Amino acid sequence: MIEEIAARFPYWATAALIVIGLYGMIAKRSLVKKLIGMNILQSAIILFFIAGSLREGASVPILFEEGAVARAEDFVNPLPHVLMLTAIVVGVAITGVALAFLVRIREEFGTLDEESLLEQVRR
Amino acid sequence: MDQLPILIPLPLLVMALVVPVVALARPGAAFPLTLAAVAASATASALALAAVLDDGPMSYALGGWAPPLGIEYVVDHVAAYVSVVVTSVSLLVIVGTRRWAVREAGDRLGPFYGLVLLLLAGLTGMVVTGDLFNLFVFLEISSLAAYALVFMGGRAGMVAGFRYLVLGTIGGALYLLGVGFVYFATGTLNMADVLSILEADSSGRAVQAGAVLIFTGLGLKMALVPLHLWLPDAYTHAPSSVNTLIAPVMTKVGAYAMLRMFLSVFPDGYLRDAVPVADALLVLGLAGIVLGSVAAMAQTDLRRMLAYSSIANLAMIAVGLGIGTPLALVAALLHVMNHAVMKAALFSSVASVRLATGSSSVGGLAGIGRRMPLTMAAFTLGAVSMVGIPPTAGFFSKWYMAQAGLQDGQWLVAVVVLGSSLMTAVYLFRVLERAYLHPVPLVAGAAPDAPPAAAVQEAGESPADVVWPALALGLATVVLGLLNVVIVTRVLEPGV
Numbered sequence: 001m002i003e004e005i006a007a008r009f010p011y012w013a014t015a016a017l018i019v020i021g022l023y024g025m026i027a028k029r030s031l032v033k034k035l036i037g038m039n040i041l042q043s044a045i046i047l048f049f050i051a052g053s054l055r056e057g058a059s060v061p062i063l064f065e066e067g068a069v070a071r072a073e074d075f076v077n078p079l080p081h082v083l084m085l086t087a088i089v090v091g092v093a094i095t096g097v098a099l100a101f102l103v104r105i106r107e108e109f110g111t112l113d114e115e116s117l118l119e120q121v122r123r
Numbered sequence: 124m125d126q127l128p129i130l131i132p133l134p135l136l137v138m139a140l141v142v143p144v145v146a147l148a149r150p151g152a153a154f155p156l157t158l159a160a161v162a163a164s165a166t167a168s169a170l171a172l173a174a175v176l177d178d179g180p181m182s183y184a185l186g187g188w189a190p191p192l193g194i195e196y197v198v199d200h201v202a203a204y205v206s207v208v209v210t211s212v213s214l215l216v217i218v219g220t221r222r223w224a225v226r227e228a229g230d231r232l233g234p235f236y237g238l239v240l241l242l243l244a245g246l247t248g249m250v251v252t253g254d255l256f257n258l259f260v261f262l263e264i265s266s267l268a269a270y271a272l273v274f275m276g277g278r279a280g281m282v283a284g285f286r287y288l289v290l291g292t293i294g295g296a297l298y299l300l301g302v303g304f305v306y307f308a309t310g311t312l313n314m315a316d317v318l319s320i321l322e323a324d325s326s327g328r329a330v331q332a333g334a335v336l337i338f339t340g341l342g343l344k345m346a347l348v349p350l351h352l353w354l355p356d357a358y359t360h361a362p363s364s365v366n367t368l369i370a371p372v373m374t375k376v377g378a379y380a381m382l383r384m385f386l387s388v389f390p391d392g393y394l395r396d397a398v399p400v401a402d403a404l405l406v407l408g409l410a411g412i413v414l415g416s417v418a419a420m421a422q423t424d425l426r427r428m429l430a431y432s433s434i435a436n437l438a439m440i441a442v443g444l445g446i447g448t449p450l451a452l453v454a455a456l457l458h459v460m461n462h463a464v465m466k467a468a469l470f471s472s473v474a475s476v477r478l479a480t481g482s483s484s485v486g487g488l489a490g491i492g493r494r495m496p497l498t499m500a501a502f503t504l505g506a507v508s509m510v511g512i513p514p515t516a517g518f519f520s521k522w523y524m525a526q527a528g529l530q531d532g533q534w535l536v537a538v539v540v541l542g543s544s545l546m547t548a549v550y551l552f553r554v555l556e557r558a559y560l561h562p563v564p565l566v567a568g569a570a571p572d573a574p575p576a577a578a579v580q581e582a583g584e585s586p587a588d589v590v591w592p593a594l595a596l597g598l599a600t601v602v603l604g605l606l607n608v609v610i611v612t613r614v615l616e617p618g619v
Contacts, residue, residue, distance in 0.1 A: 018300075025289050034289050041296050048300065052307045080306070083256055087299060090263045094292055097267055101274055101285050108278060121279045 010051030017044030031105065031112045035098050042091040046084045053080035127174060128183040128196035130167040131206055132248040132261075134160045139240035146233020154221055157236040161217060164247060165210035172203035176613060182253070190253070191313035197253035200618030201386065201456060204610075205379045206250045208460045209372045212467050212596070213243055216368050219471045219592030222478060223364035227275065235275070239368065242268035246376045255302045255312045255388070258380060262298065262344065266291045269373060272365040273357045283356035290343060290353040298340030304333030305388075314387045322390045331398045334389060338381065338400050345377030347404075347441055348411035351434045355418075358430035363474040366426060370433055371467035375459050378440045382455065385444060386619065395447060405445030409539050411438025416546035425473045425483040428550055429466065432509065435543060436462045442540075443524055446531050452619040453611055454523035460610075461508065461516040464599050468505035471593035472498045478589060479582040485554055490563030492555075494582045497590045499558050504597030506551040508604070511544045516604040523611075 005012050017040055024037020053076055061075040106112055109120055138160035146153040174181065180199035184190055198206070217239065228235035245265025252258050270291065274284030306312055308329040309320045321330065339350075346354040354374070358366045381404075385394060394400040415435030422428035436458065443455025475498040476491060477483045492499045508515035511522075521540050528536025584590060603610070 022293065025293060031285060038289060038292050041293070045296055045300050045303065049303050052303065080303075086256070086260060090260065090295075093267060094263070094288070097270060098285070098288055101270075101281065101288065104274075105281050105285065108281060117282050121282050 010047065010054075014044050014048040014051070017041070017047065029114045031102055031114060031117075034114075035095065035102065038098070039091070039095060042087070042094075046087060046091075049080040049084050049087070053077040125181065125183065127167055127171040128181060128198045128251050129185065131164055131171065131198075131210075131251050132244050134163040134167070135240045135244035135247060139237050139244055142240060143233040143237035146236070150230070150232050153232045153236045154224070157240060158214070158217060160240055161210060161214045161243065164243070165207070165214050168203065168206040168210050168247075171198045172207050172614070175200055175203045191311050191316035194257050195253040195313055195315070196251045197315070197387075198251055200614055201379075201382065202250050204456070204614050204618065205376070205459060206247055208463050209246055209250065209376065210243070212371050212463050213368060215592040215596055216371065216467050216471060219589055220364040220367050220474060222586065222589055223362065223367075223474055227362040227364055235272075235364075238268045238272050241265075242272065242369070242373070246372060249376050249380055253314045253387075255305065255314060255317065257312075258383075259295065259299050259302060262380070263295050265373070265376070266295060266344070269369055272369065273361040275365065276361045279356075279360040280362065283353075283360040287353045287357045290350075294340045294343030294350075296340070297336050297343070301333045301336030301338075301340060304329045304336065308333065314383070317388050318390065321388075321393065325390055325393055325397060334384075334394060334398045334400055337384060338394075338404075341377055341381050341384070342407075342441075345374045345381065345437055345441075346434055348407055348414055348434065348438060351411070351415075354434060355427055355430040358433065359424060359427045363477055366430075367467065367470040367474050370429065370470050371463040374433065374437050375440075375463050378437060378444075378455070378459060381441075381444055382452065385447065385452070401445050401447050403445075404441045405533070405536075408438040408441035408443075408445055409535065411435060411441065412539050412543045416543050416550070420546060420550045422550075423485050425476075425485060425488075425554065426470075428485070428554075429469055429473065432547065432550070433462075433466060435547075436466070436509075439521075439524060439540065439543070442536060443527065446527050446533060446536065448527055448531055449616070449619050450523060450530060451527035453615045454520055454527050456615050456619070457516075457523060457607065457611065458520035461520045461600070461603065464596055464603060465505045465508040465515075465517055468501050468593055468596035468600065469509070471589075471596060472502035472505065475501075475585040475589045475593055478585050485557060488554060488557045489561035490558070491582070492559035494563070495584050497584055497594055499555075501590070501593035501597035502558070503555060504594075504600055506555060508600035509551055510548045514601060514604045516600045516607065519604055519607040 021037045021041030021044060024040060025034050028034055055076055058074055058076045061078045063070055102112060109117055111117060138156055142153050142156050145156060175198060180197060183196040185194040185196060224235060242265050245261045245268060248261035249258055252261060270284055270288040273287055274281055305317060308327055309317050311317055343350040358370055412435045415431050415438060419428045419431035422431060440455045440458050443451045473483055479495060480487060508517035511518040521544060525537040525540045
């Protein structure tokens, strides 16, 4: 069991972070904590992609010598990194919009507690 | 003509940035510019559909990078069809809700229309893209715009908007994680490339996990039971100019993305044999039809009632995917269009009623049929089509769906589909009964949270630019019903 976890450490870490993030988003009453959970979830997915691109003993995908033969196994797969740059941008945009929402909700209701917000809306 | 795939989302994306800036100087320009952008996109979609019908699917390599390394836009029969539906329904809805937009967005008309365009750019982008990661980006673009638009709906809209954002982000994140699994198993993100690699070898748990995660994520976005909890609040509390737009088109594109996974990402039968995705869609879809219809019957607010009815109708599309035979897929696709058109007709006429009386409660509709004959005509056409009475469009998709179920030996599908027609009749004819057969109340407060009787008594027909788009959508349900054979044989059957 322990060897299994150690051998695939990034995947277990990703799974743990996803569960923590989902728990925060669903179970926490404070909207700020929901937002923090959302960021943990997004980070977990970024970690998953980056971990998947790793290769022991490989380097950045740049040809240092002119005319050298490029062999795929010498390089880390750069595509997941590029994808995650985009995913980070998407995540930042969502976080920004969510923070703007929270500021407006706080101004309007004077609280960020989900239960009391729902109560105020129903009234 | 080769450029058509990119010309569908491009005008929307460009104008989404231009409109808010121009509106700073000339607020009056926001609406015509928006309309022009959507019209341009609708024209490109129609031309693309015509070209696809003549010459077959077309592909566009974004930025000149050849697929599978670059991002590919693919317009085939299904994509062109859905893109025509989304853009043309949006065009009518945007015309019909202009007065609401002016009232609800106030001096922020520029940003408002910017968001509307961003939403449509994301949706059309999802339709034309042939790349799994690009689909994620467009999914998040359209979702972000939708969160902000729902958030504009006053105090209740703010809370609904934030909850929508939290749940929608979970959906997007799960989809992305699923794409990660598929990518690490196949080494590519191009849909056609993934398909050919998986056709050669689709063993391995990574692909299975990816498929499950992708469908869970998309299921959240298309409000498949039990992941539908965000939808009723978001649709009810969103501004009228917004729910009229997102209710018909937004979740439909999520359903389309699911269909795309069936048609062009996972090999034929993979989602049935290797992972029980199809069975899950079938069961959840049937449950969703029943739950959505029952919940709709219990509602007293028209918008909330229509929101629950959306859940039932989206579940019907999921049932079509779950059966998975060509006939069932045709039925699901036909229902994508039919439901978009009739839901737009219903929401537009409810917006028109609210414009005249200030209320959208079922109880407050007594006698409205005589005050607002054209609006209620549009509502009636939409309602008749929702119930599925021939020759309206709604009849044919339900008919094909029931047939597909029987052919596949799934008699339960036929029972539930027909039963859903009865339940739809219960909740929609209840509205028609009040509107046409009840007298206008003479005493204020005759029904709970009804508008003052004076509001209904004095209510006249809404202005022409509000009524006619709604009526056009209502009439379209009849026209599309009569044309369904052409649509099915020329567009849908070659596509699936």
